[in-house]
Amino acid sequence: MEYLKTFWKYKELLKELVSRDLKVKYRRSALGYIWSVLNPLLMMIVISVVFSHMFRFDIENYTIYLLTGQLIYNFFSEATNLSMTSILWSGSLIRKVHLPKYIFPLSRTLSAFVNLLFSLAAIIIMLIITQTKITPVILLFPLPLFYLLLLCIGIGLILSVVAVYFRDMLHLYSVFLTALMYLTPIFYPVSSLPDYAVNILHFNPLFHIVNMFRDIVLYGNVPTLRANIICLSMGIISIVIGLLIFKKKQDDFVMFL
Amino acid sequence: MSKIAIKVENVSVKFNLATEKVESLKEYFVNFVKGNKRKIDEFYALNDVSFEIEKGDTFAILGSNGSGKSTMLKVISGIYKPTTGSIEVNGTIAPMIELGAGFDMELTARENVFLNGAVLGYSRTFMQQKFEKIIDFAELWDFIDVPVKNYSSGMQARLGFAIATQVKPDVLIVDEILAVGDAHFQEKCEKKMDELKSQGTTLILVSHSIKQVLSTCKNAAWINKGKLMMLGTAEEVCAEYMKNKDL
Numbered sequence: 001m002e003y004l005k006t007f008w009k010y011k012e013l014l015k016e017l018v019s020r021d022l023k024v025k026y027r028r029s030a031l032g033y034i035w036s037v038l039n040p041l042l043m044m045i046v047i048s049v050v051f052s053h054m055f056r057f058d059i060e061n062y063t064i065y066l067l068t069g070q071l072i073y074n075f076f077s078e079a080t081n082l083s084m085t086s087i088l089w090s091g092s093l094i095r096k097v098h099l100p101k102y103i104f105p106l107s108r109t110l111s112a113f114v115n116l117l118f119s120l121a122a123i124i125i126m127l128i129i130t131q132t133k134i135t136p137v138i139l140l141f142p143l144p145l146f147y148l149l150l151l152c153i154g155i156g157l158i159l160s161v162v163a164v165y166f167r168d169m170l171h172l173y174s175v176f177l178t179a180l181m182y183l184t185p186i187f188y189p190v191s192s193l194p195d196y197a198v199n200i201l202h203f204n205p206l207f208h209i210v211n212m213f214r215d216i217v218l219y220g221n222v223p224t225l226r227a228n229i230i231c232l233s234m235g236i237i238s239i240v241i242g243l244l245i246f247k248k249k250q251d252d253f254v255m256f257l
Numbered sequence: 258m259s260k261i262a263i264k265v266e267n268v269s270v271k272f273n274l275a276t277e278k279v280e281s282l283k284e285y286f287v288n289f290v291k292g293n294k295r296k297i298d299e300f301y302a303l304n305d306v307s308f309e310i311e312k313g314d315t316f317a318i319l320g321s322n323g324s325g326k327s328t329m330l331k332v333i334s335g336i337y338k339p340t341t342g343s344i345e346v347n348g349t350i351a352p353m354i355e356l357g358a359g360f361d362m363e364l365t366a367r368e369n370v371f372l373n374g375a376v377l378g379y380s381r382t383f384m385q386q387k388f389e390k391i392i393d394f395a396e397l398w399d400f401i402d403v404p405v406k407n408y409s410s411g412m413q414a415r416l417g418f419a420i421a422t423q424v425k426p427d428v429l430i431v432d433e434i435l436a437v438g439d440a441h442f443q444e445k446c447e448k449k450m451d452e453l454k455s456q457g458t459t460l461i462l463v464s465h466s467i468k469q470v471l472s473t474c475k476n477a478a479w480i481n482k483g484k485l486m487m488l489g490t491a492e493e494v495c496a497e498y499m500k501n502k503d504l
Contacts, residue, residue, distance in 0.1 A: 013375035020372055024363045093359045097352060097376055098335035251338045255272065 006100055013099070014107050021082075021111035036118035040071055041125070051187055059189050064126050064218055069186035071119055072144075072210050076152060077177050079112035083156025084163045084173060091257035101250050102243075105160040109152050116145070123217060135220035143223065144212040147231035151205055154238025157246045164249075164256050184210060205234045261347065262428055262459040263310040263333060268342035270303040270328055270483075302328040304483040305342070310476075312347075312427075315460045317474040317491055319498050325483045326463045330354055330430055333461065348427025348459075351377065353418070355432070362406035366397055366416060369405050373420050387423045394445070395419035415442055422449050428459045447473070467495050 026032045044067045051057065051066075059065050083105035087094070090104045120141075127134060163169045184206045190198060201207045208230050215221040302325045310316045320326045331337045332344060334352040359376040360369045370391055374384035384391075392398055395415040405413060422429070429450070450473065454460055464470050470477060470491055477494035479487040486501075487494050 009378060010375075012380045013378070016372045016375040016381075020361055020364065020368070023368065024361065027363060093376070095331075095336060096354045097359060098350075099376065254336060 010100055010103055014103055014110070017103065017107035018111045018114060021108065022114060025111075025115075033118060036115050037121045037125070040067060040074065040119050040122045043070060044122075044126075047187055057187075057189055057192065061130060061132060061218060063130060064123065064132060065214065066187055067123055067126055068214050068217055069184065069210050071116060071123070072148060072213055073181060073184055073186055073206060074119075075112055075116040075148065076180075076206055078115070079109040079152040080155050080159055081173070081177070082108035082112060083152075084159035084170065086156075087160045087164055087253060088167075088257065094254055094257060101253065102157060102246055105156040106153060109149070109156045112152070113145075113149055127217075132218070133220070137216055137220045137222055140216045140222065141213070143228070144209050144216065144231065147212075147235045148209050150232075150235025151209070151238050154235065154240070154242035157242030158238075161245050161249050161253075164253055180204065180206065183207070186210070205231070205238075208234070260312055261309050261345075262312045262314070263347070263461075264345040265309070265329075265333070266307050266343050266345075268303055268306050268329075268332060268339040268344060269301055270325075270332060270337055271340040272300045272302055301483045303332070303339075303480075306480070306483075306485045307342075308478055308485065308488055310459060310461065312459055313454075313457050314476055315454060315462070315474045317462045317464060317470040317477040317494075318480060319464075319470065319477055319494060320480040321502070324480050326480055327354070327432060329480065330432055330461070330463060333428075334430060346428065350428045350430060351421050351424070351426035352430045353421050353432060354430065355417075360405050360413065360417070363404055365402045365404055366392075366408075367401050369416070370420060373417070377421065377424075379424065391416075391419045391423055394423075394449075411439060411442070418446055418449075422453065425453060425456055426458060428461065429453060430461045432463045467499065471495055 022033075026035060029035060031038065044063060047070070048063050048066055052062065086104040086108045087101065093099070094101060094104075126132075159169065159173065183201060183204045185201070190201070193201070208227060212223045212227050212231060215223050215227075306325075306329065318326045318329055328337065330352070331354065332339055333346065334350055334354065335346075336352075336354075359373050361372060364372065370388060371381055371384050374387075375381070392401060395412075395418070397412065397416060400408070400412070405416075408416070431450070450460060460473070462470065462474055474491040477489065477491045478485060479494050479498050487497050
């Protein structure tokens with residue numbers, strides 16, 4: 001209860017930090033926020049040109065297949081990366097003002113999330129261009145994004161703590177992210193993989209979330225209860241572990257920054 | 258309502274000096290293979306310090322560099338948790354350990370006012386009401402939409418001080434910050450502190466300047482090497498501190 005009260009008191013700070021991140025991100029670029037839409041679109045064009053000429057995958061509506069996977073993965077990578085360094089970079093502030101410290105990884109994840117919401121416009125543009133059939137099911141799209149947000153907040157909390165004590169994590173994590181990219185069906189179809197690889201994929205939370213997102217946006221299928229339970233429980237587990245680790249270590253940080 | 262604003266009881270703060278050293282896996286591995294135990298150098302920045310500060314008091318903390326003054330302030334503001342002992346604070350604290358902590362250099366002064374306000378726990382609407390007064394006090398109307406990175410350190414300090422003192426805090430903590438401003442602004446700051454004092458704010462000041470301590474403070478504590486050496490009125494403590502400043 002006490003925690004909720006402090007959280008409420010600092011919600012303004014959370015808002016300010018998120019808007020700060022967004023302002024600083026595109027400051028002085030001529031196109032500004034349009035980049036959030038343009039960037040995934042341009043990336044999609046590059047990747048789809050490469051993959052439709054070099055390795056051909058038999059995927060219907062490949063551009064949107066690509067775009068959906070890419071947006072989910074990019075958000076995960078941006079949010080967790082920013083969260084990881086959030087405590088380290090806020091060191092000067094943490095050493096001078098008493099604040100609830102989880103606010104730093106949390107605000108980074110949220111600003112990446114706002115960015116993701118802007119980027120959804122890219123999907124809408126592509127849905128119109130490719131004249132994909134749109135069903136009412138598409139209105140369920142916030143569901144996988146919500147699970148993804150939970151997952152990222154949790155992992156962001158864990159990483160922000162780990163990075164304080166073990167700086168090598170900053171370098172190690174980019175390798176991990178590359179591995180994760182290939183373990184997520186972003187540009188290849190799951191059917192192209194051998195069985196043992198598919199089994200490995202099932203341990204990747206992003207695999208389930210990307211699948212659910214595509215089911216909703218691209219194929220117009222209502223996600224199964226099982227898929228929902230899997231994604232939700234992964235999100236909750238990561239948040240609970242994140243909060244436990246963070247709470248245990250938060251008073252100790254300041255000595256290591 | 259108790260009359261005590263801050264109660265410090267047997268507070269010790271222990272730093273682990275070894276933590277600065279072993280940070281990377283390579284060093285850890287090398288030490289592990291060589292069989293070096295991680296040396297733990299413990300260092301007490303504060304050692305069993307106790308005192309009380311009454312409401313409305315003006316209290317100075319004296320001591321040479323590295324004596325633990327700033328650590329004491331950080332414990333009072335809740336940034337450090339004491340290793341042992343306890344601390345009790347009645348009322349809101351405005352810490353000014355460094356003016357403008359939390360400014361984002363890329364943002365303009367206008368944006369930073371709201372960001373810094375939020376850091377100190379004030380809402381956006383509240384800051385909007387105070388906005389004019391803040392900029393008036395800092396005398397920065399000409400540079401309101403300039404990124405703070407282009408400000409001089411004196412200008413940053415002016416903005417920081419203006420934001421932190423717009424609200425009447427119960428306890429104001431000032432850590433040798435006023436040295437950066439020019440004479441005109443220092444005078445303004447002292448006037449503002451006097452004004453807050455007369456409204457019942459408890460003031461805690463850390464300073465090397467005996468002159469400033471004597472002119473603003475009633476009571477004082479002298480800390481040396483983490484230990485409380487003396488507690489008393491500002492005159493007594495200053496006199497004793499000056500006698501033993503080579504300690």
